[in-house]
Amino acid sequence: MSTDELLAALDEDQRAVAERLTGPLCVLAGAGTGKTRAITYRIAHGVRAGVYNPQTVLAVTFTARAAGEMRSRLRDLGVGGVQARTFHAAALRQLSYFWPGAVGGSLPRIAEHKASLVAEAASRLGLGADRVAVRDLAGEVEWAKVSLVTAEDYPARAAGTGRDAVAGHDHATVARLLSVYEDVKNERGVIDFEDVLLLLVGILLEREEVAAQVRAQYRHFVVDEYQDVSPLQQRLLDLWLGGRKEICVVGDVSQTIYSFTGASPRFLTDFPRRYPGAQVVRLVRDYRSTPQVVDVANRVLARAGRHRDSAAVELLAQRPTSVPVRFTTYDDDVAEARGVAARIGELTARGVPLSEIAILYRTNGQAEAFEQALADAGIGYLVRGGERFFARREVREALVLLRGAVRASAGQPLGEAVRDVLASVGWAAQPPAGRGAARERWESLDSLVHLADDLQASRGADMAGLVAELDERVAAQHAPTVAGVTLASLHAAKGLEWDAVFLTGVSEGLLPISLAEGADAVAEERRLLYVGITRAREHLELSFARARTVGGRASRTRSRFLDGIWPDDAARPAGGRRAAARARTAEFAAEHPADAALFDRLREWRGEVARAISKPAYTVLHDTTLQAIATAKPKDLRQLAVLRGIGSTKLETYGPQVLALVRGEDVDVAEWLAR
Template identity: 60%
Template sequence: MEGTVEERILAGLDDEQRAVASQLTGPLCVLAGAGTGKTRAITHRIAYGVHTGVYKPQQVLAVTFTARAAAEMRTRLRDLGAHGVQARTFHAAALRQLQYFWPQAVGGTLPALVDHKAQLLAEAARRLRLSTDRATIRDLAAEVEWAKVSMLTPDTYVEAARGRVEPAGMDATTVARLFSAYEDLKVDRNVIDFEDVLLITVGILQEDAKVAATVRSQYRHFVVDEYQDVSPLQQRLLDLWLGEREELCVVGDASQTIYSFTGATSAHLLKFTGRYPNAQVIKLVRDYRSTPQVVHLANSLLAARTDEAERRGGTGSWATPLQLIAQRQPGPAPSFTECSDDEAEAADVARRIGTLIAEGVPASEIAILYRTNGQSEAYEQALAAAGIGYQLRGAERFFARREVRESLLQLRAAARAATNEDVPQLVRDVLASLGYTREAPQSSGAVREKWESLAALVSLADELHQARSGQGFTLQDFVAELEERASAQHAPTVQGVTLASLHSAKGLEWDAVFLVGLSEGLMPISFADTPDAVDEERRLLYVGITRARKHLALSWSTSRTPGGRASRKPSRFLDGLRPESSGPRSFRQPTVRKERKVSAPAHCRTCGKVLGTGAERKIGRCGDCPANYSEETFEALRNWRLQAARETEVPAFVVFTDATLVAIAEARPDSLEKLAQLAGVGPAKLDRYGESVLNVLAQGH
């Protein structure tokens, strides 16, 4: 390319990005929407400053919030010839300084850094005679982290925690006592945690003028990415790094503030010009990531909230969102799909993903995003059944989760002594000892995630009991089913479809995104019971939408379990966004899997009576009516299923359940169209196994 290095660095940037890159001094606030190339703009700014001699590389500190983002920034800077620039997370930068200055500022050896709070918090709880489990400790750890990044002490915590959801059901006074005991225990053990790294660094910079002067002479220019996510503690550290100087560039988007529960606040971004009246403000609104169809939906989601706020006479805490302008070529319209139940929704998503992969979209460029990690199990099973590899991000695989493994152990023990064959109730009784309750906990975090895992097992017990009640279904059978399913969850962990919570998807993007479970109670989540909390849920959905480059699918179900009462409603956030929807709740798309729809009564194929239970509808006849299939036919189908399972290396139930084989044996369909009408034979299974099933039946068994 012709021109100087400096010209080449600015080449290829749009007008707004170029304005960012060439504004090298003074306070600068970059309001950057999703997909607008903010990392490109700020790395080119740093590189331009280095190559023009305005910056010395060693005097620039760029901070962000994840090690992955920091590594990406360092790579880009190296590619631009800006060697020597420090790009780190807040914690990594503070720890480096703390390790260097501890001997002279404090003396001795820096205490060891504990990676996790769990063990120390558990011991502190035992000292206070508090009963806790792993999920409780995780939620308490999150609360202690929130308190510390908010610069609270055990003495000031109680007042500040007024109005917050009680972590693990513990009142603020008890949490403060545990907080204090935890801090005392760290002193006894001579260890510090990650928040201490920031707190101690702040303390040293405040108390030791010589250290503060050394740091400020080392770093002269600062860049902070994802500035909407800074906590009060991180802002305090940044202030101390800066001193009285104003050589600061911040980049953020208030519409992507989704970590308030960790102490993050967009207030610093929104009040930046108030603090720095001479600050330049540049908006990046050209979206290079997503198609116009995706961008329009994202803009509409935020505009609906803005209009609502204005009707109420003010925006309150709602910041005026950036209006993104799509730069890509048009693509397909986002799809909106209502399903009869969670299983049907997962099956439909898996079918659509199979179609995308067949059309050439790599599995690694497809993501399923949900609100809570407890929702992943249905999609793990649906993808496994369809033979599609997947990887979980930000969560353990369902059957690897501790509460699931503990549940399997408890259920296995109970199965050896069980005499009562009311399997669903037995499962509930066993899991109650591990924390399962009929009603979901109101808190978020680990306790809620644990409950979701246990609730998924209860739901599975209900479903299998309905499907197999006529076959003497026992607790031993349920345990065997769980063990089979656990062994089937060994899908590749790389190069597969990504399963992730909306929170863990921040900063990522895919060609195709499926936003699932978009019903009231999940989006917004049920415990979002204040206007600010609901606003954060809306921003979370916005983040999910803007992860998609081309294909975007939004779905929800009207019932949790097959055959259940259709009491769920689509998320209020979708009102006015769905096709043909001009007002709340006016749109209903046909149920995806017609075999699940229960609006029309199903009749027994033997006696003609209306079928009353899910199990009866599954096999197509009353429980009192005798089976009317040939044992030879059923055994032939079972032998075929076993062979098919071995060939594809999956458990037999993944091919077809026994209940589905019974339905096939009784109906003896002679065409794919008739086979597709049977419960349990979805589009993916019809494509994969349909002809083989018809061949078995055609052999006259």
């Protein structure tokens, strides 16, 4: 692509980002507006124009997956050599390089987990913390460190920011634990992940020659997801810059969902004040989601009222109109899980791949019911946050074999070569029947086959290119897509997207979660719902269960965030029941075009019956029952009886007429009444 072609591939706002190559730039990018495209094209444009040396550009992301995606996109644009890393990865690389000269010796080992260190510190203080308490205390240790709060400062800072007592301990006790935690860590000769940034900050402050060397290496900075920056990360970024203003930040205040970890959107919102004259560009065109999904997302934020941030972006949908958003209330959690599994079955029958479907929830404890329902329905799934893809035995074996096949496969098409290699470890053209370990093993291997096909088609890669790509993905933990429905918490879903999203458990106590106290905490829960909604490209279904258990008390109510959005009696717009009925009819017609005519005939018949017997139409048969009849098309009374909403009385009263309508016959309601 020429420079003109590069810029012509962007919309007006994205192009404004790509053309501003120097000076401070703040990009307020709504969900699905192409922020990664804008900043990668900006880097590519800068390199093409000779403004950037790719080796002097550092792009900082918040996940290894995002860093890997950015490097991949830059390579596709013909730009190599740009460093795209997470804050921790970039800091660790610099710390490892400068440590021997600045401090001496080898860099201490990084403790993978804080649990044992925190447990030891708690034991020394006689706190007797259990596993849950240790987890909560470890989280508070992380918050203090990324917030640049010392043990001495902790009581005042924690009180000033309204932090609750942790694991039942007052602020003074937690402050003592912070101090003892550092002692335990030093005695074991280890550092934690926050220390990687803290130690590098210390070296850059104390050793001017080290700071000068880093600043000579990196001259242009890009920071993605800037709304999630912590004070510690901002301190490191300031030291990297050293007073220079060659920085582009990209963020969305409406996706600030990690404040409990120390992240703060104030660095994004204050950027124009910190950098007077900085250009601010808003990306508002949403290319990800349909107008129906975008409308719900905008309305959720709009109802935030005075708590809505002025920097928030209102999205403008760019995709064609599609199916309506579905809202469903279930009797209990089991019914919700089974209902979602049934809907997934319908979507897959209409061609939506399992890998493009996600079930999202507020807490990980909600996953179990959905796992069981999917397993019962024979639907494959994977839980995001489970075993890492590249840690699976079959994947490790496959990588060894693929590396060994680099020379032997020379001249052979990549897809064909990979299939030949992986056939020796269990891959086949057709998946094994059913679920279980064999199917999961096959899905892992099949994802490698699809990755090979994609690389061959997009880059003309050979086996050596595939192995290089996989080595980079291993380092970044950037796994290829595995066939199966994704189950994930709303926090884990950040940065991802699917064709179909089931947003479950949208009830008070779960969203907002009961632990959310105060306006700020509740506002963050609203943003969490917004993040979940904007993960959906086309199909979005929101649901909740009135009771936790089968037959339990139906005490739950839907989330307050959906007041005025959820189509029920309590919050229905002008038009009342008839408007809602028309909406349901349009929704069914859009999703089941082949069954819409029969549904209309059934509704007309029901209306005649209702008028004839002087009763409301819904008492004859509910819309959901008519829809079930239209899709199932029962051939006899036995098949009709199994449908929900058809009891013995209604089967006897209306069954023959319904079956006649299904067969396409005319039904004379007056004649039936005369009998």
